[in-house]
Amino acid sequence: MNPERYAPIGVFDSGLGGLTVVREIMRNLPDERIVYFGDTARVPYGNKSKETVIRYSRQIVNFLKTQEVKAIVVACNTASALALDTIRPEIDLPIIGVVRPGTEMALQATHNKRIGVIATDSTIRSNLYQTLLREHDKDVRVFAQACPLFVPLVEEGWTKDPVTHIVAERYLADILEQDIDTLIMGCTHYPLLRTLLREVAGESVQLINPAYETALALRRLLDHHGLLNDGRHQITPQYAFYASDTVEKFNAFANSILPYEISSTTQVQIEKY
Amino acid sequence: MNPERYAPIGVFDSGLGGLTVVREIMRNLPDERIVYFGDTARVPYGNKSKETVIRYSRQIVNFLKTQEVKAIVVACNTASALALDTIRPEIDLPIIGVVRPGTEMALQATHNKRIGVIATDSTIRSNLYQTLLREHDKDVRVFAQACPLFVPLVEEGWTKDPVTHIVAERYLADILEQDIDTLIMGCTHYPLLRTLLREVAGESVQLINPAYETALALRRLLDHHGLLNDGRHQITPQYAFYASDTVEKFNAFANSILPYEISSTTQVQIEKY
Numbered sequence: 001m002n003p004e005r006y007a008p009i010g011v012f013d014s015g016l017g018g019l020t021v022v023r024e025i026m027r028n029l030p031d032e033r034i035v036y037f038g039d040t041a042r043v044p045y046g047n048k049s050k051e052t053v054i055r056y057s058r059q060i061v062n063f064l065k066t067q068e069v070k071a072i073v074v075a076c077n078t079a080s081a082l083a084l085d086t087i088r089p090e091i092d093l094p095i096i097g098v099v100r101p102g103t104e105m106a107l108q109a110t111h112n113k114r115i116g117v118i119a120t121d122s123t124i125r126s127n128l129y130q131t132l133l134r135e136h137d138k139d140v141r142v143f144a145q146a147c148p149l150f151v152p153l154v155e156e157g158w159t160k161d162p163v164t165h166i167v168a169e170r171y172l173a174d175i176l177e178q179d180i181d182t183l184i185m186g187c188t189h190y191p192l193l194r195t196l197l198r199e200v201a202g203e204s205v206q207l208i209n210p211a212y213e214t215a216l217a218l219r220r221l222l223d224h225h226g227l228l229n230d231g232r233h234q235i236t237p238q239y240a241f242y243a244s245d246t247v248e249k250f251n252a253f254a255n256s257i258l259p260y261e262i263s264s265t266t267q268v269q270i271e272k273y
Numbered sequence: 274m275n276p277e278r279y280a281p282i283g284v285f286d287s288g289l290g291g292l293t294v295v296r297e298i299m300r301n302l303p304d305e306r307i308v309y310f311g312d313t314a315r316v317p318y319g320n321k322s323k324e325t326v327i328r329y330s331r332q333i334v335n336f337l338k339t340q341e342v343k344a345i346v347v348a349c350n351t352a353s354a355l356a357l358d359t360i361r362p363e364i365d366l367p368i369i370g371v372v373r374p375g376t377e378m379a380l381q382a383t384h385n386k387r388i389g390v391i392a393t394d395s396t397i398r399s400n401l402y403q404t405l406l407r408e409h410d411k412d413v414r415v416f417a418q419a420c421p422l423f424v425p426l427v428e429e430g431w432t433k434d435p436v437t438h439i440v441a442e443r444y445l446a447d448i449l450e451q452d453i454d455t456l457i458m459g460c461t462h463y464p465l466l467r468t469l470l471r472e473v474a475g476e477s478v479q480l481i482n483p484a485y486e487t488a489l490a491l492r493r494l495l496d497h498h499g500l501l502n503d504g505r506h507q508i509t510p511q512y513a514f515y516a517s518d519t520v521e522k523f524n525a526f527a528n529s530i531l532p533y534e535i536s537s538t539t540q541v542q543i544e545k546y
Contacts, residue, residue, distance in 0.1 A: 041325045042315045047428070049519035052314045152425040155320070163443075166436055246322035271544035 010069030015043035017188030018075030031231035041244035046120025102210025119186030283342030288316030290461030291348030319393025375483030392459030
């Protein structure tokens, strides 16, 4: 018996969007325990510098280590793009982000090798999606677009609103002209706009949600390290939630996204880690 | 001679918006030195809890004290509304926010005593604008509306865009139906939407920019404490800028707003204060 096998998986995000990744892990790895941290007191990361996103991610990894996690999922595209390569060699735990799984899924999906990527300003500027896609297949053409208004529009609840439709048409106009057949939703909030993005992009464009592929990549990673939970030891609570700001808004959003009701989120002063 | 008279004024904001207040202080108090801090690594405050905004504001006040400022201006509506009353008794420096000057200006401007207030979610929820306006004159009717998309729209540069026009029409619809004659722009970003808000609200509604009145209130406050700079001792640099995230974006935005070119902004790790 390997005791670490029953340890939880640490998952973090700049705020609430990473809960869409938690949802996929719950569905695809139902025996796994999860410790989630949302940096709601410093959200968003998408318009901040690489240096600051690395510093914040490092503090969160330190916090998750105090929770004795067996692996870490960076459930934030911006942190995956800006901080993961710096942090991976600093820790002795398996760690994955959402960017690489997203690119792998897109490369499998595309037929014409013309892929669009939409994400936050910092993620697009990092060029990581673009680099990884072309590294794998130099014939792939990538068309990237930052969509800074999408997160505030989702948080305002305007996910099916005519205003959001106009904004999406404008953001996507250039990349849709490029005859893409695959579009990566490179920010964890964007899958909440899936219906609207489907209308704007049309049926011929496949929408890629990296959260789904990340859950599958996590399963492979845990399996590789002999860390998959076989479900023989039930430990409660199975899911624990932490946030850096007060928890009322966190719980409301979490309960609108997750298949389980959560109530006991704990506030953490994250800059101390 | 009072040496403190030649000390700088500390001004802070959650990010860049407070520079609109700095601009008014530069214009109205040209002999004063200024130390500005923008919390760009943790921006925005407008969707965060009172507890967190107080904690952040306290750290910034501690930092400004290390700069030996003679007075502090909270150039952020959210911090003024959520943190100022808690922090004032904790320090021995004159300190003012932008909310009270904004309400005083609105009370002078209104004829029909029907005043609108637009601001961030946290500022509106704090009820401070509403409370101060009614405290002064119980016949005043206040109509408040949170406009969470305005800051991201300004930061996207869509200050004269049809999308922003539609969003503004929607946000203002209810309060414009209430026959207001005065509208307080209760967030430092909103004056950058003045032209568009003027179109949506119509010529009969006076737009109040608290930044202007804050500069005048600051003059009265300094005068009251014998701290007005008489301009006899020129100390350079007259203006110093600090930010918690890296400074490139800060300098670009500052140079688009301020009458003076700035280049030497310094990054500060604010959570250490």
